[in-house]
Amino acid sequence: MKALFGKTVDMLSALMDYHAERHKIISSNVANIDTPGYEAKELKFRDEYLRLVMKERDGGADSSAIKPADRYETLTTAEKVDIDREMSRLAENQLQYNLSAEFLARKFRGIKNMLTQVK
Numbered sequence: 001m002k003a004l005f006g007k008t009v010d011m012l013s014a015l016m017d018y019h020a021e022r023h024k025i026i027s028s029n030v031a032n033i034d035t036p037g038y039e040a041k042e043l044k045f046r047d048e049y050l051r052l053v054m055k056e057r058d059g060g061a062d063s064s065a066i067k068p069a070d071r072y073e074t075l076t077t078a079e080k081v082d083i084d085r086e087m088s089r090l091a092e093n094q095l096q097y098n099l100s101a102e103f104l105a106r107k108f109r110g111i112k113n114m115l116t117q118v119k
Contacts, residue, residue, distance in 0.1 A: 007056065012104040018045065019097035020071055022094045025074060026090045033081045
């Protein structure tokens with residue numbers, strides 16, 4: 001399977017998972033804008049996961065063995081929710097998700113074209 005898809009599919013899938021989870025976090029921030037004492041949250045990749053991805057890129061480790069839920073962590077920013085900042089983050093996150101999805105679709109179209117030409 002790796003020979004056909006390479007590492008690109010795993011990486012793009014992980015990015016799409018990350019952006020989907022980040023969307024939930026940002027939406028939660030917006031939903032709790034009027035909640036007294038609520039502090040905004042942010043999602044980031046875990047350092048251990050990033051190290052594995054870098055090792056994998058260099059031919060060492062296999063980061064796909066890590067469950068998606070263990071790939072990132074939720075941080076409290078200790079900031080009050082700012083609707084303009086959160087909406088900006090939401091729009092940016094959506095664009096990044098769409099970009100990852102488009103790259104993945106192009107990868108599959110390329111594979112499909114290659115397979116149909118082989119016939």
